[in-house]
Amino acid sequence: MVVAVKVLNLQTRGASKSFMSECKALRAIRHRNLLKILTICSSVDFHGNEFKALVYEFMANGNLGNWLHQVGVGDHEQLEERRNLKLIQRLDISTDIASALQYLHCGCESTIIHGDLKPSNVLLDDEMMAHIGDFGLAKIISTVSSDVAQVQSNSVAIRGTVGYVAPEYGMGDLASTLGDVYSFGILLLEIFTGKKPTDEMFEDHLNLHNFVKNALPDRVMEIVDPFILLEHNRRSWIKDCIVSILRIGIVCSMESPTNRMEMGSVISQLRKIKNTYMNEGLNHD
Structure with missing residues (x-):
């Protein structure tokens, strides 16, 4: 069996025993769109330092980031040669991600906050179904790192990744499910425009959220991924479909957390859009 191993970078000795209980709790969590943790390793390396690793099931199609942004390939001249995600695949992947977040936020005994949702943390299996990895990792890290050992694991200060991290985290707010919703919104906009939130075109007051918002609805076909x-x-006929999808991304990535959508609403809206798209497709074939 092929597996993927994630070794945690630990600078400290004497990491907390709660690592094991935290991981065992995550191992018990089952959802078709979460990357399955097969087992955990907790030992000591030859320097006497703690060695901790998570063993995951292997995902044959790698991460979403590599599908959206293939390094070293020109923008237009080689479009035809690049492997490509169809619109329906993008919709399905977005729904998979939303379903996993909904489960983490509402379907487990205690709320789990991902805290670092981004394309490289979305893994695709051989059928292109999406699985979120690194869920609960902030909590795990807090149990094995002495400098945050004092912080209660349910209020971990999550650093996140530039471009995807909710603005309120920068003001010292505690991690929340609405922070994950923000990251999802940005990711959804990226999936359908092909633009990273860290793209060099975004400076001053222009960011991916405003870039998309300013183009809706009339100029949407100018900003959609060329693929x-x-x-x-x-x-x-696909214009309305794209506008509806990007509007979800806009609402999810609102600056004020209270203005963002719940994941349950996101899932039902994405499914509705997919049904409309499939029906329209039959009419236009």
Whole structure:
């Protein structure tokens, strides 16, 4: 069996025993869109330092980031040669991610906050179903690192990743499910525009959220990922579908946490959009 091993970078000796109980709790969590933790290793290396690792099931199609942004390939001249995500796959992957977050937030005994949702943490299996990895990792790290050992594990200061981290975290707010919703919103916009939130075009007051918001609804076909336009030559009928998807991303990535959508609403809206898309597709074939 092929597996993936994540070794935690530990600078400290005497890491807390709660690592084991934290990991065992995560191992017990089961959802089709969460990366399955097969086992955990907790030992000591040859320097006498703690060695801790998580063993995951292996995902044959790698991470979403590599599908959205293939390094070293030109923007337009080699579009045809690049492996490509179809619009329906993007919709399914987005729904998979939302379903996993909904489960972490509402379906477990205690709320689990991901805290670092980004394309590289979304893994794709051989059927292109999405699985979120690194869920609960902030909590695990807090149990094995002495400098945050004093912090209660349910109020871990989550650093997140630039571009995806909710603005309120920068003001010292504690991690929350609404912070994950923000990251999801940014990720959704990235999946359908092909633009990273850290793209060099975003400076001053322009960011991915505003870039998309300013283009809706009339200029949406100018900002959508070129692959989606290639796939749909008679493209007028997909415009409404794209606008609806990007509107979800806009609401999820609102600056004020209270204005963001709940994941349950996101899932039902994405499913509705998919049904409309499939029906429209049948009408236009």
